[in-house]
Amino acid sequence: MGVMPAITHSSDDEGWGVPGSTKKVYATKSMASKAGYASMDKVLERIENVYWKIEVSDFQSWMLGFYKFEGEWKTTELSPNNIQIDYTYTQYFKTPFLYPLNWMFTNLFWKKYMKQVLENIRIIAEGNEIIPNK
Numbered sequence: 001m002g003v004m005p006a007i008t009h010s011s012d013d014e015g016w017g018v019p020g021s022t023k024k025v026y027a028t029k030s031m032a033s034k035a036g037y038a039s040m041d042k043v044l045e046r047i048e049n050v051y052w053k054i055e056v057s058d059f060q061s062w063m064l065g066f067y068k069f070e071g072e073w074k075t076t077e078l079s080p081n082n083i084q085i086d087y088t089y090t091q092y093f094k095t096p097f098l099y100p101l102n103w104m105f106t107n108l109f110w111k112k113y114m115k116q117v118l119e120n121i122r123i124i125a126e127g128n129e130i131i132p133n134k
Contacts, residue, residue: 004113005030005038019043025056033061050075064105065095071114083125087118 005027010016013023020043027038040058045051057068071089078084091110093102 004109005033005035007038008035010041017043017046019046036060044070064101065093065098066091066102066105067094068092085118085121087114089114 008026008028010023010025013021015021016023022040022042024037025039025041026036027033029035038060039056042055042057043052044055045053051072051074053070053072055068055070059066069089069091071087073085073087076084076086089110091102091106093099
């Protein structure tokens, strides 16, 4: 059991991928949260095979003052079967005095977490859709 919980599944995700659609995300227990419903994902913008912008919010555990994350990824085909993914994210928080903790969380945990997300996308893209549970 680590700081960042593993995502187990989602629900209420009919129409996922269409701008404005949402899904509930569920996670395992972690040091910071209980198992179960963890957050809500929402598609803000999407251009098929080019660009996605999503929001993660409605956190069910205390998140060091963060109230939402926005992530954007752009894909560029470099050559056949070789795609570059550029991923950026913005984290929003309400408690300025927690900024040092926000910075540490972002640089110690969130970057590692997002690298795993990109690795999971690579596995899916290669056609081996079984994601190892780490």
